[in-house]
Amino acid sequence: MSASSPTVPETDPVASGRPFGAVDVTWLALLGLTLLTWIVGDDAALGLGRSALLLMGLATLKAVLIAAVFMELARRGRMLLLGLGAYLVVLWLVLWLILARG
C-alpha cells in the first residue's frame, strides 16, 4: 500500500474497538423500515399510485442503506455507491411511473 494511503479512521470499528457500530444501528433501522413497509402495504386506502411510490421508495432507501453500510461502499467505494444509488432511484421512479398507469 502506498505511503499516501489514508489511515483507518477513528470511527472504524477496527481502530476504535467499539462493540457496536453503524452495522448494528443500520440493521435495526432496516427492520423498522420493513415494519413501516408492511403497515403502508396493508393500507388499502392509499391507491396503486401512492402505494407504489411509497413502497418502492422505502425499498430504494433500504437498498441504499445496505450498499452504504453493509457493503461498506460509504467508506470504500463512494463513486460506486453514487452509481448504484442513482440506478436504484431510477428503477424506483420507472416502476412507480409504470404502476401508476394501472
Add this chain to the structure above:
Amino acid sequence: MTATTQNPEPAASGEVSPAPWHDRLPGGVVVWVFLTAELVTFSMFFVAYAWTYSANPDVFTESQSHLHRLSATINTAVLLTGSWMAARAVWSNHRGRRADLWLWGAAVSGVVFVVLKTVEYAEVLSDGFSMSTNSFWFYYLFVTFMHYLHVAGGVGIMAVVAVKARRGDYGPANALGVEAAAIYWHLIDVIWLFLFPLVYLVG
C-alpha cells in the same frame, strides 16, 4: 492461517496504520461485475412485472390477495438479519476475530427463508395455482423462484466460506473471500427488498 498481519495499532502520534483491505473495493472487482449483471437482469423482470400489472390491475390485485403478506414480511426480516450477520462476519474478519459463527448465522437465515418460501409454494400449488393460471402467477412463480435459487446457492456459499474461515484461511490480510460472500448475500437481500413490495404489497 495462511496469511496474517497484526491488527492496526495506534501509533505514538495517535494515528493508526492503514489496514490492508481499506483502500480496496469490498469483495474485489469481479463480484461487482456479477452483481451489476444480476441487478440489471432482475430489474428487467421487475419492469416486465410492473408493465403487465398496469395492463391487468384487477387480475393482479385479486391474485395477490391469495399470498401471505405477513409471512413475506417475516422473510424480509430474516434476510435482513442474515445480511447483518454477513456484514458482522466481514467486520470480525477485519479485526482478526472469528468470522465463521456470523457466516453460519447468515447461512441459517437463508435456510429459514427457504423453508418459509417452500411452505408458501406448497400452499400456492395446492390451491391450484400454477404458472399457466394467469400472468400474475407466471411472474410470481418465475421471479420469486429465481430469487429462491439464489438464496439456496447463497446458503452453500456461506457454508463453504464459514468452513474455510474456521480453518483459518481468512484474516485481515486475506479478506477477499469473506467480503465477496457477504456482497453476494447483500445482493440477494437488495433484490428481495424490491421483489417483496412489488409482488406482495403494491396494489
